[in-house]
Amino acid sequence: MKHDSFETKAVPVLVPMPAERPYTYAVPAGMSVVPGSIVRVPLGPREVAGIVWDGPGEAVDARKLRAISHVFDCPPVDQAMRRFVDWIASYTLSPPGMVARMILRAPEAFDPEPWVEGLQRAANDPDRMTAARARVLEMASDGMAWTRSGLAHAAGVSSTVIDGLKAQGVFETVMIPPRPVVAAPDPTYGKAELIGDQDIAAKELRGKGEAGGFSVTLLDGVTGSGKTEVYFEAVAAALEKGKQVLILLPEIALTQAFLERFQDRFGAKPAEWHSDLAPKKRERVWRQLAEGGVRVVAGARSALFLPFKELGLIVVDEEHDPAYKQEDRVFYNARDMAVVRGHIGGFPVVLASATPSVESRVNASQGRYGRAVLSARFAEAALPDIKSIDLRRAPPARGGFLSPVLVDHMRRTLEREEQSLLFLNRRGYAPLTLCRVCGHRFQCPSCSAWLVEHRFRGQLVCHHCGHNEKRPEACPECGTLDHLVACGPGVERIAEEVVGHFPDARTIVLSSDMMGGVKRLRLELEAIAKGEADIVIGTQLVAKGHNFPNMTLVGVIDADLGLANGDPRAAERTFQLLSQVTGRAGRTGKKSLGLLQTYQPEHPVMRAIVSGDAEAFYEREILEREKSALPPFGRLAGIIVSADNRPDAESHARLLRRAAPPARDIHVLGPAEAPLAMVAGRHRFRLLVQGDRPADMQGYLRAMLANGPKIRGSVRVQVDIDPQSFL
DNA sequence: AGCACGCCGACT
DNA sequence: GTCGGCGTGCTC
Numbered sequence: 001m002k003h004d005s006f007e008t009k010a011v012p013v014l015v016p017m018p019a020e021r022p023y024t025y026a027v028p029a030g031m032s033v034v035p036g037s038i039v040r041v042p043l044g045p046r047e048v049a050g051i052v053w054d055g056p057g058e059a060v061d062a063r064k065l066r067a068i069s070h071v072f073d074c075p076p077v078d079q080a081m082r083r084f085v086d087w088i089a090s091y092t093l094s095p096p097g098m099v100a101r102m103i104l105r106a107p108e109a110f111d112p113e114p115w116v117e118g119l120q121r122a123a124n125d126p127d128r129m130t131a132a133r134a135r136v137l138e139m140a141s142d143g144m145a146w147t148r149s150g151l152a153h154a155a156g157v158s159s160t161v162i163d164g165l166k167a168q169g170v171f172e173t174v175m176i177p178p179r180p181v182v183a184a185p186d187p188t189y190g191k192a193e194l195i196g197d198q199d200i201a202a203k204e205l206r207g208k209g210e211a212g213g214f215s216v217t218l219l220d221g222v223t224g225s226g227k228t229e230v231y232f233e234a235v236a237a238a239l240e241k242g243k244q245v246l247i248l249l250p251e252i253a254l255t256q257a258f259l260e261r262f263q264d265r266f267g268a269k270p271a272e273w274h275s276d277l278a279p280k281k282r283e284r285v286w287r288q289l290a291e292g293g294v295r296v297v298a299g300a301r302s303a304l305f306l307p308f309k310e311l312g313l314i315v316v317d318e319e320h321d322p323a324y325k326q327e328d329r330v331f332y333n334a335r336d337m338a339v340v341r342g343h344i345g346g347f348p349v350v351l352a353s354a355t356p357s358v359e360s361r362v363n364a365s366q367g368r369y370g371r372a373v374l375s376a377r378f379a380e381a382a383l384p385d386i387k388s389i390d391l392r393r394a395p396p397a398r399g400g401f402l403s404p405v406l407v408d409h410m411r412r413t414l415e416r417e418e419q420s421l422l423f424l425n426r427r428g429y430a431p432l433t434l435c436r437v438c439g440h441r442f443q444c445p446s447c448s449a450w451l452v453e454h455r456f457r458g459q460l461v462c463h464h465c466g467h468n469e470k471r472p473e474a475c476p477e478c479g480t481l482d483h484l485v486a487c488g489p490g491v492e493r494i495a496e497e498v499v500g501h502f503p504d505a506r507t508i509v510l511s512s513d514m515m516g517g518v519k520r521l522r523l524e525l526e527a528i529a530k531g532e533a534d535i536v537i538g539t540q541l542v543a544k545g546h547n548f549p550n551m552t553l554v555g556v557i558d559a560d561l562g563l564a565n566g567d568p569r570a571a572e573r574t575f576q577l578l579s580q581v582t583g584r585a586g587r588t589g590k591k592s593l594g595l596l597q598t599y600q601p602e603h604p605v606m607r608a609i610v611s612g613d614a615e616a617f618y619e620r621e622i623l624e625r626e627k628s629a630l631p632p633f634g635r636l637a638g639i640i641v642s643a644d645n646r647p648d649a650e651s652h653a654r655l656l657r658r659a660a661p662p663a664r665d666i667h668v669l670g671p672a673e674a675p676l677a678m679v680a681g682r683h684r685f686r687l688l689v690q691g692d693r694p695a696d697m698q699g700y701l702r703a704m705l706a707n708g709p710k711i712r713g714s715v716r717v718q719v720d721i722d723p724q725s726f727l
Numbered sequence: 728a729g730c731a732c733g734c735c736g737a738c739t
Numbered sequence: 740g741t742c743g744g745c746g747t748g749c750t751c
Contacts, residue, residue, distance in 0.1 A: 013751080017728045023751035044750040045730065057751085064751050101728080329728090 010057035013050040016101035024057035026067040036076030039068045072110035075290045080345045094330040102305040109286035118145035118176035124169035132157040145176045181284040185266035187236035192229045201372035202233035208348045209237030218364045219352040221374030223583030243312020247298045250321035273299030301334030312347045314338045319351035355576040384585040386594040388601040401489040406555045413553040422537045423581045424557040427511045429455035429493045430486030440477035510538035543580040552592040554585040559596035
C-alpha cells in the first residue's frame with residue numbers, strides 16, 4: 001500500500017474574510033491545484049470559496065491543517081490578478097482576503113455553464129404532415145440545433161407539436177453549448193467620422209493601443225465634444241489586437257444611452273456589470289469573460305475584479321466621479337486601481353472627463369499621464385453662454401426662490417417653445433421644518449440630521465439613514481396646531497413656485513426618490529428628450545450624461561449650495577457639478593444660456609464657470625490652496641485617514657497630538673482626500689487610522705498613549721506607502 | 728465576514 | 740428560572 005499522504009502538499013489559500021495572510025490547506029492525494037485555482041475549503045463550521053495563492057504554504061500545526069474539498073472547473077485567477085489583489089491589499093491596508101472576496105462574488109460561475117438540450121433534424125419524416133408541422137420543419141431545415149421552446153416560438157406553434165415530432169424520431173436530442181451572453185463587437189462596424197481635435201486624440205489613443213505597454217492618457221473634453229467616440233477608437237484598437245476591454249462608468253444602471261451608442265459603433269452591446277444585474281446573467285458574464293467569449297464589459301467599479309482572460313484596455317469614463325470610490329470594507333478608488341491594473345497588465349488606460357479631477361490634472365501636468373484635449377464642441381453644438389445672477393441685486397419675490405431674471409428667461413424660452421432645466425441638488429420640499437411658536441426643529445432620532453419634508457408623500461424623511469415619519473399637524477414640543485413652517489427650498493417646492501408662474505407649462509420633477517424607480521425615471525428622461533415637457537426641475541441625476549436636444553436654458557437655483565460644508569473638495573465638486581449641469585444646455589446648435597443664482601458672484605467657482613477657464617481655476621484655486629494648506633513632507637508626521645467618518649478621525653487626531661511628540665502635526669482627511677493630498681503635495685502616508693475593530697488598535701495605541709483616555713475604533717500603522725510607487 | 732461563546736438585564 | 744442583547748475571539 002502506498003502512503004502518498006506522507007507527501008501531501010500544503011498550499012496557501014486566500015479565503016474571503018479579513019485574514020492578514022493566506023491560510024494553509026492540504027492538497028489531498030490525486031488532486032492538483034495551481035496558483036490561482038478557485039477551490040472550496042472548509043473554514044470554521046462552513047465551506048467557502050477561496051483562491052490558491054503563490055508560494056509554499058507556511059507551516060501550520062498539523063491538527064489545524066484541513067484539506068481542500070474541491071477544485072472548481074474554472075480558469076485559474078491569473079498572475080496579474082493575484083498581484084493586483086496583493087497590491088490593493090497593501091495600498092489600502094486591507095486584509096488580502098477581503099480583496100480576494102471581491103473576485104469571488106459570482107459563486108455560481110465557478111462551475112461551467114451546463115450545456116442545454118437542443119433538437120436537431122434527424123433522418124425520419126413525420127407520419128402525417130400538418131400546417132404546424134410544416135412550419136416547424138421549415139424552420140429547422142437549416143440543420144442547426146434549436147431549443148425546444150425556441151423552435152416552437154420561431155415556428156409559431158405549441159411545444160406539443162415539437163414533442164410529437166420528437167417522439168417520431170423527426171428530431172433528435174443534441175447538447176448545445178450555452179448561448180453567448182452578448183454578441184461579439186465588430187471594431188470596423190460603425191466607424192464615426194472624427195474631425196480636428198477628435199481625430200488627433202483618437203490617433204494618439206490608437207497609437208498607444210497599437211504600441212502596447214502601459215500608459216495612462218487623460219482624455220479631457222468638454223461636454224458634447226465627442227469624447228466617447230474618441231475613446232471608442234482606443235476600444236477598437238484593443239479589439240483588433242484580440243484583447244478584452246473594460247469600460248468603467250460611474251452609474252451603469254442609468255446609462256442605457258451609453259449601451260446604445262456602443263452598439264451603434266460596434267454593432268453589438270457590451271456585457272454589463274453592476275450590482276443590479278440579475279444573478280443568472282451575472283454568472284454568465286463572469287464565466288464567459290473568464291473563458292474569453294465576452295470581449296467588452298461596461299461596468300461599475302466592481303468590474304475591476306472580473307476575471308478577464310486577456311484584458312488589454314481600461315477606459316474610466318467620468319473619471320472625476322465620486323461614485324468610483326468604494327467606502328466600505330476595502331476602501332479604494334476604482335479610477336486609481338484601474339491605473340494600477342493597467343500597469344500590472346502592461347496595457348493602456350484612458351481616463352475621460354469633461355472636468356478632470358485635481359489628481360489626474362496634476363498627474364498629467366507632471367508628465368506621469370499623457371493628455372489629449374478636445375476643446376470644441378462637436379459639429380454645430382455650441383457651448384452655452386453662462387452668466388451669474390446676483391441674488392442680492394435681483395432677489396426672488398418674498399417666499400419664493402426664483403429670481404425675476406431667471407423667471408423672465410424661462411418665459412422667453414417657453415415662448416420659443418424650447419425647454420428649461422432648473423437644477424437644485426436637494427430632494428423633497430424643504431430641508432428643515434420648524435415650529436414658529438416654540439422654535440422646535442424636526443430632527444432624525446437616530447442620526448440627528450434635520451428631517452426633510454416630502455410634501456407630496458406627506459412625510460418627514462432623514463436623507464442620511466432613510467428614517468421617515470408622518471408630517472404632524474401640531475408641534476410635538478409645544479402642541480400648537482398649524483404653526484409648522486418649511487424653511488428653504490427642495491425641488492418639490494421649486495416646482496410649486498414654477499407652476500405658480502407658468503400654470504400652463506408642462507412641468508416635471510426628477511429626483512432619485514421619484515415613485516416608480518429607475519424604470520420610470522428612464523421613461524421620463526426619454527419623454528423629456530422627445531420634448532414632452534417644457535420645464536424640468538431636477539436634482540443631481542439630471543446632470544449625468546442625458547441629452548435633451550431642445551434644452552436651451554439651464555437655471556441653477558442655488559449655485560452656492562455645497563460650497564460651505566467644510567468638505568476640502570467643495571470648490572472642485574461644485575465646479576464639476578455646475579459644469580456638468582450647464583453642459584446640458586446648448587447641444588442643439590441653438591443659442592443657449594446657463595444662469596447661476598448666487599449670493600457670491602465673485603466666488604472663484606462662479607467666475608470659473610462663467611468664464612469657462614477651468615485651467616486657471618484649478619491652477620490657482622485648487623492646487624495652490626492645497627499646497628499651502630498642507631505642510632511639506634518633512635514636517636508631516638502623519639496623515640490620518642478615517643475609514644469611518646471625520647468626527648472619529650478628529651477625535652483620534654486630538655488624542656494622538658496630545659499623546660506623542662512624533663504625531664503632533666497630524667492632519668485629518670477623509671479617505672477620499674488623502675490621495676489628493678499626496679498627489680498635490682507629494683506626501684506619503686505615514687500613519688493611517690481606521691475606525692473599526694478595537695482589537696487591532698491596541699498595540700499601537702498602548703505605545704502612543706501612556707495614559708490617555710480610551711479611543712473607540714482601531715488604529716493601524718503603515719509607514720511610507722508611496723501612492724505613486726507603481727508609476 | 729460569519730459564527731460561537733459568554734456574560735448581564737427583562738420577561739414568556 | 741429562561742430568552743436575548745452585543746462584546747470578544749476564532750477560523751488553516
